[in-house]
Amino acid sequence: MTGNIKYIIDWSEGRLKNRAQRKYEKELMKDKTLFQGNIALNQFNKYMRAKFDLEDARNDPALPTIEPYIEEILSRYNTKQDKYRINRKFIEDSLNNDGSSDRDQKEEIECIKQEINELGIDHISKEWVKEWNERKHSDENLNENIRKIRDYITGSLKSVFDSTEKATEHKRISNWEGIHLKRMLVLAAAAVIALFCVFKVLVPANDPEKLYEKYYEPMSALLPVTRNMNASLMAKFTEGVEMYNKGNFKTAAIIFTDLIQQDSSSTVIQFFAGITQMEIGDYSRASALLSKLISITSDYQKDAQWYLGLSCLHTGDKSKAVSCFEALSGSEGFYQNKARNLLRRLK
Amino acid sequence: MKEYTDSEIIQCLRERQSYVVRYLFNRYMPMIRLMVTQMGGSAEDAKDLFQDGLLIMLAKIDNDELVLRCKFKTFLFSVCKNLWKAVLAKRKAAENYLNKRVDIDSEKDFTEVYDNNLYQNIFEDVYETLDPVGKQILKLYWQDYSPKEIAEKLGYTYGYVRKKKCESQGNLLKKLLVHPQYKIIRKTEKAIKNVVYG
Numbered sequence: 001m002t003g004n005i006k007y008i009i010d011w012s013e014g015r016l017k018n019r020a021q022r023k024y025e026k027e028l029m030k031d032k033t034l035f036q037g038n039i040a041l042n043q044f045n046k047y048m049r050a051k052f053d054l055e056d057a058r059n060d061p062a063l064p065t066i067e068p069y070i071e072e073i074l075s076r077y078n079t080k081q082d083k084y085r086i087n088r089k090f091i092e093d094s095l096n097n098d099g100s101s102d103r104d105q106k107e108e109i110e111c112i113k114q115e116i117n118e119l120g121i122d123h124i125s126k127e128w129v130k131e132w133n134e135r136k137h138s139d140e141n142l143n144e145n146i147r148k149i150r151d152y153i154t155g156s157l158k159s160v161f162d163s164t165e166k167a168t169e170h171k172r173i174s175n176w177e178g179i180h181l182k183r184m185l186v187l188a189a190a191a192v193i194a195l196f197c198v199f200k201v202l203v204p205a206n207d208p209e210k211l212y213e214k215y216y217e218p219m220s221a222l223l224p225v226t227r228n229m230n231a232s233l234m235a236k237f238t239e240g241v242e243m244y245n246k247g248n249f250k251t252a253a254i255i256f257t258d259l260i261q262q263d264s265s266s267t268v269i270q271f272f273a274g275i276t277q278m279e280i281g282d283y284s285r286a287s288a289l290l291s292k293l294i295s296i297t298s299d300y301q302k303d304a305q306w307y308l309g310l311s312c313l314h315t316g317d318k319s320k321a322v323s324c325f326e327a328l329s330g331s332e333g334f335y336q337n338k339a340r341n342l343l344r345r346l347k
Numbered sequence: 348m349k350e351y352t353d354s355e356i357i358q359c360l361r362e363r364q365s366y367v368v369r370y371l372f373n374r375y376m377p378m379i380r381l382m383v384t385q386m387g388g389s390a391e392d393a394k395d396l397f398q399d400g401l402l403i404m405l406a407k408i409d410n411d412e413l414v415l416r417c418k419f420k421t422f423l424f425s426v427c428k429n430l431w432k433a434v435l436a437k438r439k440a441a442e443n444y445l446n447k448r449v450d451i452d453s454e455k456d457f458t459e460v461y462d463n464n465l466y467q468n469i470f471e472d473v474y475e476t477l478d479p480v481g482k483q484i485l486k487l488y489w490q491d492y493s494p495k496e497i498a499e500k501l502g503y504t505y506g507y508v509r510k511k512k513c514e515s516q517g518n519l520l521k522k523l524l525v526h527p528q529y530k531i532i533r534k535t536e537k538a539i540k541n542v543v544y545g
Contacts, residue, residue, distance in 0.1 A: 005517050013513060036533070041520050047470050049489040050377035056490065057378070057424035062417030070425050074433065077403055087405045091398050094368035219354075297496060299352045334355040334364075 008037045012045075208313040208321070211345055215338065216310050218244075219275055219303065233263060240272060249279035267293055271300040275307050278314075286311045287320075294324070302328060306335045309342075322346055350374075353419040361408050371401065375420060379427050384463055386431055396434075400427040469529050473522045481515030488512055 010016055011024045028035050057063070077084075240255035256273035263269060274289035290311065293304035309324030325346070328339035351359070351370060359367035379400070380393040388396075403426055407413040415422060474482065487497045498508045523529055 005520050008520065009513050009517050012516075037520060037524060040523050040529075041516070043466065044470055044473075044519060044523060045489070046377050047381075047467065048474065048485070050381040052486060052489050053375065053378035053420060054381055054424070057418075057421045060417055060421040063421055063425060066417055066422065066425055067429075070422075070429055073403060073407065074426070074429055084402055084406065087402050087409075088398065090363055090365075091368055091401055091405075094365035095372055095398075297493070299354065302352065303354065332350055334351065334359050334367075 004031075004034050004037055008034065008041055011038075012041060208316065208318060208346070211342060212310055212313040215342055216278075218279060219307075233259065237269060237272075240276075244272065244276055244279075249276055252276045253280050267296055267298040267300055271304055274304065274311075278307060278311055283311045283315045287315065287317070294327075302331070302333055302335055306339070309339075318346065353415060356419050357408055357413065357415070360405055368401070371423075372397065375423055378420070378424065382424065382428060383431055386428075387435065388431060392431075392434070396427050396430055399430055403430075465528060465532055469523065469526050469532075473519055473526060476522055477515055477518065481511060481518070484508055484512050485515050485519075 007024065011021065016024055024034075028038060236255060236259055240252050240259065243249070243252035243255060253273070253276045256269060256276055259266070259269045260273055270289050271293055274286045274293070277283070277286035277289060287308060290304045290308035293300060294308060305324045305328050309321045309328070312318070312321035312324065322343065325339040325343045328335040329343055330336075351367060356367055356371065376393070376397055379397045380390055383393040383396060384390070400423055404413065404423065474485075477485070483501060484497055487500065488494075492500065494508045494512065495505055497503075497512075498505045501508070503511075
């Protein structure tokens with residue numbers, strides 16, 4: 001069992017290489033103790049994470065200050081409003097498509113297979129089928145019974161079969177029309193590709209300045225949590241963020257510059273100062289500020305990498321821009337796809 | 348480091364990126380479920396509540412009205428907690444209106460409640476048997492700190508933190524699997540399956 005435990009921990013930590021990982025996943029099916037150990041570890045981790053999340057939320061000093069705001073929001077919550085119906089569909093579709101539901105189904109299938117192995121159901125069902133086949137040939141009354149049972153099942157499922165048939169017929173017709181349409185589309189696509197190639201040759205697509213203009217947007221700045229700031233700094237910082245949000249970038253820049261002098265260690269102040277400098281056109285200063293943040297683990301590390309990359313595009317420092325976007329494209333998150341798209345254009 | 352920062356979550360929700368909804372569900376649903384079950388609800392109640400909570404936050408994000416003066420997790424917790432209190436108040440009012448003593452507890456699957464409580468007690472028991480350093484490291488791990496951040500926070504080396512974390516998880520798992528109540532609950536679940544299959 002000790003060996004199994006180490007194996008389970010190594011797998012959950014991602015220490016197993018690809019082949020070993022696949023071997024583990026196959027062994028999960030056959031080895032009951034491994035399977036149970038795996039489930040136990042997942043249950044444990046899930047519970048403890050939930051427990052500490054709950055403690056964290058309950059003990060958050062900001063909680064009493066947001067409660068009145070939340071009560072006010074809930075007093076106006078009306079499920080019948082259109083906006084809630086549309087958003088509810090988005091949430092339900094997100095949770096039903098791919099991702100966790102597939103994972104849940106796979107887990108369920110694994111559990112069922114495990115049960116079949118444990119309880120020898122495969123053997124039992126083979127016996128049943130064998131018995132059934134023998135009786136079919138020897139028992140005349142059975143055939144009559146089989147017919148009645150079959151009629152019952154077919155009748156119950158008739159409405160399902162009808163709609164499936166209609167869908168199949170529709171698909172058959174659509175397929176023929178589709179083939180004809182496909183031919184036309186292939187010709188059109190060939191023409192488009194030819195035009196595209198000409199365009200690509202004549203117009204360089206990797207112009208950094210053009211990419212900067214395409215991808216840069218001011219940040220939708222929310223007032224971030226800043227527990228380490230004293231009250232007067234916090235008030236000034238709030239004012240700076242509000243100025244940024246209103247587009248009053250020069251005033252915001254003055255405020256953030258002043259704040260950096262008072263607290264040079266605050267990553268959030270440096271980040272906002274950096275992006276504000278981009279807005280007023282001082283890209284060198286922006287890059288200097290944001291560069292300090294990309295190697296510090298903070299809530300703004302990825303945002304800093306993104307904006308630093310864009311700032312470097314503007315100043316012509318292509319290699320630095322590429323390294324920022326490469327880092328982002330390799331890590332899951334909001335910027336991953338954007339960074340990948342940008343890199344394709346840059347390289 | 349956690350996968351998405353709070354500002355990323357807000358931006359992704361604003362842009363209706365489905366993967367962030369799945370991330371939020373996987374990451375925070377256990378917390379909401381624990382809160383609801385502690386306050387007398389079921390896992391199904393928790394799932395509905397989670398969706399309602401997210402709905403409300405989406406509406407606020409769309410209108411640029413969301414002022415996040417705390418962590419996203421705290422905000423979500425507070426919205427769901429207040430929603431649940433409203434649900435409990437409605438159920439109580441319905442019970443009074445009908446002038447019947449509707450035993451809310453009897454409507455729940457008591458086995459689910461019993462099993463949840465039993466598992467929680469077992470997990471807490473086993474966690475308490477760990478040494479203080481192991482507990483500290485695992486607590487921070489469950490709070491989404493990376494090994495590097497844990498090492499910086501506690502003043503240990505990165506290598507020590509990784510080794511200690513694996514060792515502590517291994518100890519937990521070993522103790523869990525031999526915990527007398529855990530063995531009983533697993534045997535009971537197996538016995539039920541055997542009865543079903545004959």
